[in-house]
Amino acid sequence: MKIYRYPEKEDWERIIKRPEFDQSSLFESVEKILQSVKTEGDLAVKRFTQQFDKVVRDEIYVTESEKEMAISSLPEEIRSSIELAAKNIRRFHQVQLVAPQVIETMPGIICWRKSVAIEKVGFYIPGGTAPLFSTILMLGIPASIAGCKEIILCTPPGRDGKIHPAILYTAGICGIKNVFAVGGVQAIGAMAYGTATIPKVDKIFGPGNQYVTAAKQLIQQKGVAIDMPAGPSEVCVLADEEASPAFIAADLISQAEHGADSQVLLVSTSDDLVTLTIAELEKQLSAIPRREFAAKALQYSNAVVTRNISDALDIVNAYAPEHLIIMSKNDEELAEKIISAGSVFLGSFSPESVGDYASGTNHTLPTNGYAKAYSGVSVDSFVKKITYQKLTREGLHAIGPAVITMAECEGLTGHAEAVRVRLATIGEK
Template identity: 45%
Template sequence: MRIINRTDLPSLKRSVDQGTQEQRASVQNIIARVKQEGDQAVRDFTEQFDGVTLEKMKVTKEEFEQAYESVDGEFVSILEEAAANIRAFHEKQKTSSWFDTNPDGTLLGQKITPIDAAGVYVPGGTAAYPSSVFMNVIPAQAAGVEKIVMVTPPGEDGQVPAGVLLAAHILGVEHVYKVGGAQAVAALAYGTETIPAVDKITGPGNVFVALAKREVFGDVDIDMIAGPSEIAVLADETAKAEEIAADLLSQAEHDARSSSVLVTTSSQLAEDVKEAVLQQVEKLPRKEIAGKSVEDYGMIVLCRDHEEAVAAVNEMAPEHLEVMTASPFDDLAKIKHAGAIFLGPYSSEPVGDYFAGPNHVLPTNGTARFSSPLNVDDFVKKSSIISYSEQALKTNADKIARFARLEGLEGHARAVEIRKERWT
């Protein structure tokens, strides 16, 4: 883990994985076949890539029941409480339609309408991510989306991990399909005999999933093309090195390309955190991944003063930002760019990943400069409402027509002026 100055920060910028030419060609072929052949193509690719022959793609009621029975009651309670916290947070994000009437009788407004159907991709196979179910499904439900379709890769036994099914069951998601990879994204985008088409696809996945989402964007909407996970910790001498090291490693264990960065003005804290990271990484089950991440993308940015430290954080625009300073709320006012901001020593990043309520689907690779976490607004559309009154058109018709002719659009001008015949 290198100790650097702020001037070295540009080296932290990582390009989003665009895939190889072969991978892009493969994804394009998969999408084309799914569009043309539907279910058969999905089954063929699932057998080819996952080694599973699908008799039924849709998860049955019996499979949901078996998953529920296979999980201990305490874990069920934990998931239910987490879901309630996440739902309560996202319910507060909802906005309403509004209308404004002017004295001349003109009515203007904005109508909020949920999209009809959302598709959620949940990573699977050898791992289980019930948190991904919650973070993608709950904001869609809060927005009022009527149909939510979930896809997730089957394991070697052809089944979906019990935790993922339990999470879907808790939320009442009925349309769950044992399909993953680019073929699942194509099925969501264009529909098959079994899997219904949706309007938007959200959720993380491997490079083939990311490339497929990029390919279908425009025919459907997507949430984002996310890069490797990131965490930055803004800390002063009041923070504990062992806690910072543990938080940095919580993201380093995700991926060898994950980024873990400490920003501080304390040279002593910098040295202590560096030593603590080296000690703690050896005790992690995923120490090879975490160790590679820390070696290649782990940084400690030593700044001259606190203002420079805050400026460095804003320059990075990290996915996750922990503020572990003497006055974290004072620092919050100075933070402009971060996906999620964790304030104080008790707000460890995993609190947000699983339980607190805010969404953990966050902008990465500096895109927090202009984008936001997944939220309720991602699942609604906003339509502008214009109802001009007769008085308003009388007052403004000539101005509108002149504006149109200024742009060389005679048809626009005449469409307004023809209504002047009503008053002659």
């Protein structure tokens, strides 16, 4: 990590800038794959699976017998942990359902809004070096609460052609029956356009590498909704002099191990704390299996020492982190001043890992500064909110003249006439 001590405000933007990678040819190659899937369907999906994943499967669809065989090998400890997480996530998300509220804006005019589930949704779940079965909980549970009628899941097979048993078990407890052994850009294309085997969906959710992210951005331009703009995972730790360097280092490494393109940021008012944390990073890094991924991510990551807590808060809000951990004696007070973050973890005993897995909150969050304008996934992500209104004769009589005046002022005579013709039937001109 590079340390910046007491930087001037004009330098903040440069310091908190995310790493940039050359993507000049990325979108072009992704678009070619998407077009092949669109025109060739399953043939292209299988070809790209063989090319990129080195796997040949006769069937893309994961059968019930395949699921049962895989799940039988899953240790009970993992099953019970997944079930505990599912219970907390369901409890947190269940209360997000809101009953319609009917409002009478004027006598004779009632308006209301109703949440209607998106009918068909698709989940992309990464496999490979880190099979993210926890993401199935984060997507499947709110989708089921929202009432989505059709949920499909695509995930890349391992080199043995099989799906990780934890992915299949988690899909099962979320009620997801349609699982397909497909990953990468071809999975996004299949869900966006539909194939003979994989249904077309209305909205696609889930994280992925830079190719998957690019594919989601491209299909969004063509009318298929996605959960949010997403990039590499990130965490910011805001800490005072009383924070534990060992805890901070562990949190930074836990995020950095996602991949070489992840980023972590430490912001503190204590120079000594930053120095001690850097030493802890070196000590702890050697103990984790994914240290090469974490070490590369840390090369692009920074620590900032500020003169006061006000500057520290301003830097954090400007960075708008996906995950923010506040380790301070005044954690709740500082949290009230956070205006841009995906998810916030308060105190020394709230590691970001608990939100990733089992506390109940959702871990599908905006990255790359999008937390300034986007929220994480929730039940709301799986519904459309439709507004309704109904007017009586008396209601239209009361509001009609104002509508006519406004429509004519905008030069939209037809709008005015749609009101005027009705008013004429109740004695108005």
